[in-house]
Amino acid sequence: MKFREYKIGARFFALALGGSMTITLLMPSFDINNVTATEVALDKQLWAGHESGFSLEDPFLTGLHKPVKVLLKNDPKTGQPMEPTTAYVYEAGTTFPGGILHPDNLGAIVKQLSLDRGHINEANKDQGAVFLVKPDEQKHYYIENATATMGWTPDAVLKTAGDANTQHAAYGKTVFVREGCWWCHTLLPEQTQDWQVFGAPPMLGDFNGESPTAFGSDRKAPDLLHVGSRNSSKEWMMLHFFNPRLVQPHSIMPRFDYLWGPVDAKGQKIDFDKWRAEYNEYREGKRVTAPDVPMYASNSDARALIDFVLTLK
Numbered sequence: 683m684k685f686r687e688y689k690i691g692a693r694f695f696a697l698a699l700g701g702s703m704t705i706t707l708l709m710p711s712f713d714i715n716n717v718t719a720t721e722v723a724l725d726k727q728l729w730a731g732h733e734s735g736f737s738l739e740d741p742f743l744t745g746l747h748k749p750v751k752v753l754l755k756n757d758p759k760t761g762q763p764m765e766p767t768t769a770y771v772y773e774a775g776t777t778f779p780g781g782i783l784h785p786d787n788l789g790a791i792v793k794q795l796s797l798d799r800g801h802i803n804e805a806n807k808d809q810g811a812v813f814l815v816k817p818d819e820q821k822h823y824y825i826e827n828a829t830a831t832m833g834w835t836p837d838a839v840l841k842t843a844g845d846a847n848t849q850h851a852a853y854g855k856t857v858f859v860r861e862g863c864w865w866c867h868t869l870l871p872e873q874t875q876d877w878q879v880f881g882a883p884p885m886l887g888d889f890n891g892e893s894p895t896a897f898g899s900d901r902k903a904p905d906l907l908h909v910g911s912r913n914s915s916k917e918w919m920m921l922h923f924f925n926p927r928l929v930q931p932h933s934i935m936p937r938f939d940y941l942w943g944p945v946d947a948k949g950q951k952i953d954f955d956k957w958r959a960e961y962n963e964y965r966e967g968k969r970v971t972a973p974d975v976p977m978y979a980s981n982s983d984a985r986a987l988i989d990f991v992l993t994l995k
């Protein structure tokens with residue numbers, strides 16, 4: 683090798699190293715106070731809760747103590763019909779998300795509104811709380827503690843909404859992290875042709891208070907950030923998670939039938955061996971239709987995962 687070439691190479695290397703070190707050292711100096719949490723960030727941190735990855739409260743990622751997102755069609759105090767309202771229910775003992783614990787995360791304007799109008803600092807973990815996302819006159823979204831402002835208790839809200847209007851999305855995100863869906867899927871469309879296929883890339887303020895972000899590292903499968911807007915069918919998700927080949931014959935996605943647990947929605951034991959045998963007959967052309975997929979129990983991992991996926995709008 684000629685000496686001159688070596689010197690040019692060394693200079694390029696130094697430039698690349700210096701450049702990347704500058705970025706690494708300067709990027710964290712972004713002031714979070716200046717990044718206003720968007721409506722997306724407020725919604726996301728309230729449904730996802732404090733931690734949906736590894737945490738000391740739930741070291742085995744079982745989905746313990748997670749908040750739920752509900753759609754209320756009746757006032758939980760009077761029972762009278764009202765405009766459909768999304769509420770986030772934290773039962774007693776469930777840790778609040780970053781934005782409630784450390785309002786600085788919300789950015790200056792949202793922080794002030796959430797404290798002054800939203801009374802978020804009056805929320806008490808031991809009693810639980812119900813939160814809402816509200817806009818002010820200038821369309822700044824902030825968090826309201828409906829337990830303090832309207833006296834809505836977690837129990838009353840859960841009872842009024844009912845199981846059909848309740849989404850266990852935070853528990854589902856924990857299952858997403860635990861099952862390694864992010865080895866194949868991303869939650870981060872980029873500013874390329876992705877935009878047309880998978881929907882808009884997120885904005886900087888969409889992540890305030892979220893932990894973990896579960897972006898994914900490498901994409902072998904479709905981006906899922908907006909999958910609930912492409913496909914909102916619970917039935918399709920149910921078939922696809924039980925065995926992706928039921929709806930996508932050439933899919934490489936693994937089956938997640940074990941997330942159903944031992945019993946179905948009626949409490950009857952699921953016979954996986956029988957299902958498999960019938961499915962194999964179907965593949966060999968000895969049956970006309972594939973065997974029916976059992977309906978999942980409402981407290982199963984499968985239900986939570988489907989709630990999570992359909993929350994990604």
Ligand code: HEC
Binds near residue numbers: 858866913926933935
């Ligand atoms: C080995 C890679 C792999 C893993 C792991 C994986 N998937 Fe997939 N997934 C795929 C592929 C490939 C597709 C596209 C073909 C299909 O629909 O099956 C897909 C499709 C999907 C779709 C439909 C996407 C759309 O655009 O309509 C959803 C939803 C989904 N996966 C969710 C999950 C979840 C949740 C997990 C974790 C429990 C998971 N996947 C794990 C490979 C994977």
